[in-house]
Amino acid sequence: MALRFSNTLEEQMMYLAVPIIRDEKLSGVVRTSIPITFIERALRSIEFKIGGVGLAVALMAAGISLMVSRRISRPLEQMKQSAETISRGEWKEPLTVDSDSVEISALSNALNQMALQLEDRIETITSQHNESEAVLSSMVEGVLAVDAEEKVIRLNKAAGKLLDIEPDHVEGRPIEEVVRNSHLREFIERTLSGIENVETDLTIGNQNEIFLQAHGAVLKDILDKSIGAVIVLNDVTRLRRLETVRRDFVANVSHELKTPITLIKGFVETLQQGALENREEAERFLNIMSKQVERLNAIIEDLLSLSRLEQDSGKSEMAMEKTKVTQVLESAIRDCERKAQEKNTSIQLDCPNELEVYANSPLLNQAVLNLVDNALKYSEPGGEIKVEASEIETEIVIAVQDWGCGIDSAHLPRLFERFYRVDQARSRQLGGTGLGLAIVKHIAQAHKGSVSVNSTLGKGSRFSIHLPII
Ligand SMILES: Nc1ncnc2c1ncn2[C@@H]1O[C@H](COP(=O)(O)OP(=O)(O)OP(=O)(O)O)[C@@H](O)[C@H]1O
Ligand SMILES: [Mg+2]
Structure with missing residues (x-):
């Protein structure tokens, strides 16, 4: 076989010569030729067909593999999203994946199971946390817990109030930043260093002094390892x-x-x-x-x-009855008449006739008498005293007003205590025992009422008895 250019046909030709052998002797030769272009055309057509089929097969394979990978990746994507929802704590309903794969179904079931358990645990923890939070914040005692580095772990509402600290945003902060009282800080240090429970009395605040009884105990974890201190504060x-x-x-x-x-x-x-x-x-x-x-x-x-x-x-057990307020006031004024005349003082009465209280009249009379007696005692001669009664909101208020020496506001909080006198010498000289106002207060309280005073030094005083309406 040979490839050669044919000068006669003027194109590249393929020549084939096959010898004919008969009786082991060459009897002739068969020769044939064909133009190369013809073969090439036939080959190209075959190549083209093979290429077309190959492309179709490749496209089909790509399509199938895309479908298969979609079937695997979609449930995986769903599971990924579900896992993200769980991690954000927003998991609401179980995940359902449509997959024929046993492994993927098992995986999604496991994910759902995990989410359910997680939700259960979170719920338990949240409710336990809320319970202890409620217990702590409803406690009358102040509770303050610090860790071993003296950083605040917890501070309940009562402790915040007693120590005048805003309880929010203190957690994690060093105790010396949070608590200003040096005695309390020392006490915390002592509690942290000790094994025994400690106890002390503390005084807090300058103007409005409060007395606290502090109990300190070492805070231990479940393995009995010391992790800080807890201080309980009682307002005493x-x-x-x-x-x-x-x-x-x-x-x-x-x-x-x-x-x-x-x-x-x-x-x-x-x-x-x-x-x-x-x-x-x-x-x-x-x-x-x-x-x-x-x-x-x-x-x-x-x-x-x-x-x-x-x-x-x-x-x-006191004998109480419906009593006209005017009658009580008139009788008290009558009892003081002689003293008022001696001091050249007039006593004005202003009380609605129909006003009634549920009272023990001799006692109420004694209370008003004490107030009028004081008004006379602590006013200059020639003045005036007013005795008034009226119904104000839910109370009946009996007030005795004078324009006498008045009382410095510093004395007012203790005025109703037994034997408390603004000016010991003067009061004693005037024959007072310092028990009058204490008696007034107790009489008011025995009637389920209270007393109050308004006074300005040098201007006068107004003492009131507040009684509940019938
Ligand atoms: N109207 C008033 N004006 C000024 N000071 C008053 C008045 N009422 C009471 N006080 C002051 O309050 C103190 C206590 O009064 P309270 O009536 O308890 O005692 P007292 O008048 O001294 O003695 P007594 O037991 O005889 O009444 C008095 O000592 C006086 O200093
Ligand atoms: Mg008196």
């Missing part, structure tokens, strides 16, 4: 004040009783030592002694009526 201000009042009361009673007794004892001794011989002097001494005995009697009477009032209001 009221208790401390009561203690002071009681101590003052005992001291005052002793003092008040001692003064007249000392005087009486002195005069008795003087009389025994011979003053009895001098009748004039003896009479003068006896007069003084009698006055002191009266004073002693007044103090004891007042003390007894106070303790009776306290007992009665505790048991609410």
